[in-house]
Amino acid sequence: MITDWIEAGLAAATSDECIVIVRESTEANLRWAINMLTTNGQMHHRSATVVAIRRTDGVGHAGVLSGPVASEDDLRLLVGHACAAALEAPASDDSAPLPEPVVDADYTDGAVRTSIDVFADFAQGLGRALAASREAGTETFGFAEHHVSTVWLATSAGARRRTVMSSGKVELNAKHADRIGSAWVGQATTDFADVDGDALAAEVNRRLAWCENRIELPAGRYETILPPSAVADLMILTYQTASGRDAEQGRTVFAGDQPGTTRIGETLSSLPMTLSSGPGALPAPEFTIVEGSLPGLTSVYDNGAPAETIDWLRDGVLARLPYTRASAAASGQEYAFPSDNLTLDTGSSVTLEEMIRSTTRGLLLTCLWYIREVDIASLLVTGLTRDGVYLIENGEIVGMVNNFRFNESPVDLLRRASQASVAEGTLCREWNDYFTFTAMPALRVPDFNMSTVSKAY
């Protein structure tokens, strides 16, 4: 039993303190292109991360090692190597005491697994979609993935935690035979029970039909409706550059005017935006799991600490920034762990369809791609529109438009956004290989900067 291995590992530790994390993962996937399945597979993986901590005058020196574990001996060996590494390690910048221990009632339960069978119903719908696409002379591409990880986390301070993380996604891309007209839909899921392949296919084909009329537009500033998927990608990027410590050091867009200060308390949007993350409406573990510190954002010393739901923006005002327990203590802030989900909500009940109907002339995007930072100080990013830019005239979609390269700062977009829709669960496009669960509104931006035309489709 895995938890027995962990006890043996902790007992073998020679360091002052020790954290053991074992992750058992199973994964199944299907990939298709040009109306046929191209690859599939199922994978099983089990690894452990050991954080061995040596203390000198209370300051931690950590040896952090990860490796595959197929037996109790493997784990004991890994603990031994981590303890040896801790002896050599210099003082850690993010040193903190081990969190107060919590013991989960289901700690000794076994691993939960998935297999390719999870796609049984979806695959039937996919088969119908591929056949229909062949019949219609269009092409269908996409990917479906289901991933289940069971994590056990134990510390020498007595914490015994277990969580099961189940996540999946479907992406469906339909193209005209000339591959100019292109549409995309995506959905996040925990178990595929809520994935309706026929409905996804119908929606992507509805959008592909919008591409029958092709319109060329030049670069420039356009009134633009960013759909939830595009907003999710921009907010995730913002979230991941929001380290409180880095802001205090003048290294991010959230740096204050004065050295050592941040923009906490500043109004970033005139819309009543609340940006939050944590366990709750969207899936996320209830405790901190960090298998490698992310500088300024997460720390291995925080393993096992509560991961709470946090409002980063509240009513448009910057309320919190992520801090490790060490950086929070140094800055007089509270520990704020950035969980892997994100919700942006303004309380709006307006639908995306209503936003389209109220638009005299503007663009509706599908998603964004290849988003990269250009200027860290303003968080100016560049990227591309992808798989459907649609022209709205007098409340109706009248056709597809060429793609654009944009240059914009997500933080500046929050300031300029003039309307938001109801928040809904959405799958982001750019970062969905590791960030699955978001709920976002569509945002209307009166003057989105389409810097140049992209000839790509």
Next chain:
Amino acid sequence: MAAGLDPRFTSLPLDALADAALSRAKVLGATHADVRIARIRNGQRLLRDETLESSTDATDLGIGVRVIHSRSWGFAAGITLTTDAAASLADQAVAAARISRPLSSRPVELAAEPVHVGEWVSPFRIDPFDIDDAERIERLVQLSRSATGPGVDHVTASLDMIDEHKFYADLAGSRTVQRRVRVFPQVEVMATSDGYHSMRTTNPPAARGWEFVAFGEGWDLDAEVAQLPTWLAEQVAAPSIEAGRYDLVIEPTNLWLTIHESVAHATELDRALGYEAAYAGTSFATIDTLGSLRYGSEVMTVTGDRVAEHGLASCGWDDEGVEAQTFDIVRDGIHVGYQLNRQMAQEQGLGRSNGCAFADSSGHIPLQRMPNVSLQPAQTEITVSDLVDRVERGLYVVGDKSWSIDMQRYNFQFTAQRFYAIEDGRIAGQVADVAYQATTTEFWGSMEAVGGPGTYTLMGALDCGKGQPGQSAPVSHGAPAALFRSVNVLNTQAEGGHA
């Protein structure tokens, strides 16, 4: 240990595991089966202002079995290294292929490849994992101190180390064992008192060992780090660029990334055919234009290879058992070749695969991934000064920074560590807030001259991403300095609405 296979890997029951999986696959009727057992060790150290901020060592070890059965692919992977478990993976892979069959309208066939048996080890002198951690940290502290100077508020120093062992066996009889070692040290300085500014070393990751990090073999890291405070101070004081058209003389330290994005990815055959259409994207360089597409000017010749010494994509055989090769991608400005794997080479009637299959672990399926893709230098010695001499009003571009390109590899935008003004054939001071933006064929068509062999440098990336599930691959790109005429240059402050 240096320049050899690690006995801790070779002592695993590699042949027995392969025999178990392959024999089971054959009994089940597979027409092709391959087994990959991979151990990949990845270490990272990150210091911030001379203090250790993050230290990780992760090892991945597992086995993957891929089959063609019922003329479809099937794949399964696991971590249990017993013959029973290996045979079970063959069962699972065949079962997956059977599931695929009704949804696979085109039968999978592979281009023929001779049987290979052998060992290969990348050239390195000192295994970075053999160095005491205290010594590694001390080296990063030393570099951090060298990078400290007036106007420098923060310094980060990092080191990535990778040790990759792969065993490959297939039903045809190929059996290979390979080891590749690579390192990537980086130092960055930051100024925050007058807005945010940063300056990073421009050295590439290298298929070398500790000698690259500590002893200047392959790159004079100490000399570059010592200059960082000066370059940073110049950037802080630099005037903002006036947007417009400029001639660019681009150093290999920047041009490699433009090659990577606009040439190397664009000439992946799986992209051109549409297999990556929903994720990484397609390519404007479609197969119907092979042999006729004018990709760039006549001075543009680009090769693909998996043999360059210290190349990050170099190997003995790829992850489908194909021998490492060199081939032309663009010759005298014309697109003449794609990167291939065995399935696509066969599907398109292109003959033998040129050995561009790669999987980043035993848990992932080999994809068509890029080899080292390099722009060839002029045959005569043309220096950077010679190129700058030809420019009346332009920019000299050093080091990569921000990059973005569209899903057909047409429209791109890049920034750099440093842009210097060129005025009347001379390099003047730095200018700020610069990005260059172009369309691939227009950009390469504007390349008037390439530098000679003396300007050629092997650059590259550790973690090029592609595929679903996502995979990461190391790759090198060699380039000379080169001169481009009349390239669109943006002012990034104006783009952000702040000018």
